[in-house]
Amino acid sequence: xxxxxxxxxxxxxxxxxxxxxxxxxxxxxxxxxxxxxxxxxxxxxxxxxxxxxxxxxxxxxxxxxxxxxxxxxxxxxxxxxxxxxxxxxxxxxxxxxxxxxxxxxxxxxxxxxxxxxxxxxxxxxxxxxxxxxxxxxxxxxxxxxxxxxxxxxxxxxxxxxxxxxxxxxxxxxxxxxxxxxxxxxxxxxxxxxxxxxxxxxxxxxxxxxxxxxxxxxxxxxxxxxxxxxxxxxxxxxxxxxxxxxxxxxxxxxxxxxxxxxxxxxxxxxxxxxxxxxxxxxxxxxxxxxxxxxxxxxxxxxxxxxxxxxxxxxxxxxxxxxxxxxxxxxxxxxxxxxxxxxxxxxxxxxxxxxxxxxxxxxxxxxxxxxxxxxxxxxxxxxxxxxxxxxxxxxxxxxxxxxxxxxxxxxxx
Amino acid sequence: xxxxxxxxxxxxxxxxxxxxxxxxxxxxxxxxxxxxxxxxxxxxxxxxxxxxxxxxxxxxxxxxxxxxxxxxxxxxxxxxxxxxxxxxxxxxxxxxxxxxxxx
Numbered sequence: 001x002x003x004x005x006x007x008x009x010x011x012x013x014x015x016x017x018x019x020x021x022x023x024x025x026x027x028x029x030x031x032x033x034x035x036x037x038x039x040x041x042x043x044x045x046x047x048x049x050x051x052x053x054x055x056x057x058x059x060x061x062x063x064x065x066x067x068x069x070x071x072x073x074x075x076x077x078x079x080x081x082x083x084x085x086x087x088x089x090x091x092x093x094x095x096x097x098x099x100x101x102x103x104x105x106x107x108x109x110x111x112x113x114x115x116x117x118x119x120x121x122x123x124x125x126x127x128x129x130x131x132x133x134x135x136x137x138x139x140x141x142x143x144x145x146x147x148x149x150x151x152x153x154x155x156x157x158x159x160x161x162x163x164x165x166x167x168x169x170x171x172x173x174x175x176x177x178x179x180x181x182x183x184x185x186x187x188x189x190x191x192x193x194x195x196x197x198x199x200x201x202x203x204x205x206x207x208x209x210x211x212x213x214x215x216x217x218x219x220x221x222x223x224x225x226x227x228x229x230x231x232x233x234x235x236x237x238x239x240x241x242x243x244x245x246x247x248x249x250x251x252x253x254x255x256x257x258x259x260x261x262x263x264x265x266x267x268x269x270x271x272x273x274x275x276x277x278x279x280x281x282x283x284x285x286x287x288x289x290x291x292x293x294x295x296x297x298x299x300x301x302x303x304x305x306x307x308x309x310x311x312x313x314x315x316x317x318x319x320x321x322x323x324x325x326x327x328x329x330x331x332x333x334x335x336x337x338x339x340x341x342x343x344x345x346x347x348x349x350x351x352x353x354x355x356x357x358x359x360x361x362x363x364x365x366x367x368x369x370x371x372x373x374x375x376x377x378x379x380x381x382x383x384x385x386x387x388x389x390x391x392x393x394x395x396x397x398x399x400x401x402x403x404x405x406x407x408x409x410x411x
Numbered sequence: 412x413x414x415x416x417x418x419x420x421x422x423x424x425x426x427x428x429x430x431x432x433x434x435x436x437x438x439x440x441x442x443x444x445x446x447x448x449x450x451x452x453x454x455x456x457x458x459x460x461x462x463x464x465x466x467x468x469x470x471x472x473x474x475x476x477x478x479x480x481x482x483x484x485x486x487x488x489x490x491x492x493x494x495x496x497x498x499x500x501x502x503x504x505x506x507x508x509x510x511x512x513x514x
Binding site: 323330 | 458464465467474476477478479492493495
């Protein structure tokens with residue numbers, strides 16, 4: 001006899017796929033319904049600005065699970081379907097078309113959507129943003145073999161897209177509001193290392209500037225900045241951040257602009273209703289409340305949420321980790337440090353091969369960032385998760401194994 | 412019929428290390444933990460990174476440096492995603508200082 005319970009997952013994303021796979025691997029034999037707005041089965045988004053954009057990987061290759069997996073594991077999928085309403089009291093969701101699905105537990109993994117640029121001409125043909133597989137396909141087609149492209153924003157998406165387009169032979173110009181590349185997350189010192197990499201690769205960058213308007217007769221011809229620079233362009237790609245897709249929580253008070261608030265176990269204030277992935281603002285035991293948009297976080301939150309839907313009560317204390325590939329260079333980052341007091345470098349910024357450790361005022365390691373420096377970011381996980389104050393000389397010494405800096409007691 | 416092929420010297424691989432060898436068109440990694448040798452496909456089933464290049468070995472697991480997939484070097488099974496498919500594993504032996512893998 002099946003358990004007779006129904007678990008609904010809204011968001012056919014990495015988080016959603018990770019959750020349903022975990023539910024099945026943990027032995028849940030009730031009904032699972034996985035609902036997603038896109039027509040595609042869940043896929044990995046990181047390749048959309050990299051291999052997939054460049055045409056080096058097929059759509060099938062970037063699926064989280066083979067398309068047939070869901071039916072094989074008795075997961076009822078509704079792709080290309082919007083959920084229009086959450087009825088928290090009635091423990092049900094309503095789908096576009098009117099179907100009502102009752103749930104015993106619900107996971108909201110609706111992710112985010114791209115912020116729109118508020119500039120005249122943003123509706124012109126040739127102005128794109130990148131969120132889904134279809135966007136990547138459209139950009140690949142539009143840039144052909146060597147378009148003139150303006151990347152608006154040089155966060156991770158902008159920097160990765162700029163790198164991919166250079167590798168595809170495009171002429172690339174960046175317009176970025178901050179003073180250097182990736183400034184908001186990595187700060188000026190590391191940002192300037194990446195800026196130099198992109199400059200060496202032939203990317204033109206305009207910092208401390210924003211787009212004033214997109215010009216063209218029906219189709220983009222030129223991007224004009226507030227600083228007065230006019231850049232002739234065939235294509236513009238806007239990457240200026242995302243906002244969490246919280247609309248489903250309308251009426252519950254949880255549709256907050258900074259994400260759906262969840263506690264240590266990823267459950268909302270509505271019992272049995274969980275949120276995970278980009279849409280969730282979770283209460284982290286070390287970092288406090290935060291919302292991140294990392295691949296690894298989406299995967300791991302999906303797993304933890306699934307176990308907690310089954311009653312595990314597991315605290316999500318992942319140290320948060322992500323990578324970015326630009327040209328032949330891999331950047332990694334772990335932890336969370338919106339600000340820091342001290343940066344200790346192992347390796348060399350000048351040689352573009354290092355791991356930088358970001359410490360707060362009390363000397364606690366909050367974050368580690370590396371460029372072309374394997375292992376040490378992942379080896380800092382336990383130090384970050386346990387808010388350790390490591391010796392700065394030891395951090396700077398490449399011969400010291402970071403794992404030896406974790407105190408033994410309490411491990 | 413599978414047979415043991417010599418891929419290198421046993422002392423090429425230090426304790427806690429993994430190294431890849433080309434074997435019959437495949438890239439096979441051999442690692443040594445606690446004196447025991449393990450042989451497995453060097454290619455991560457997630458995005459085809461080489462596990463031996465920066466992969467972190469902890470007991471009998473290896474974690475891919477690129478995206479964090481963790482595999483059991485004994486069975487090949489996925490211990491942590493994003494990978495969902497196991498890696499192949501192979502018998503391996505030290506034959507008088509020669510490193511031999513059965514493929």
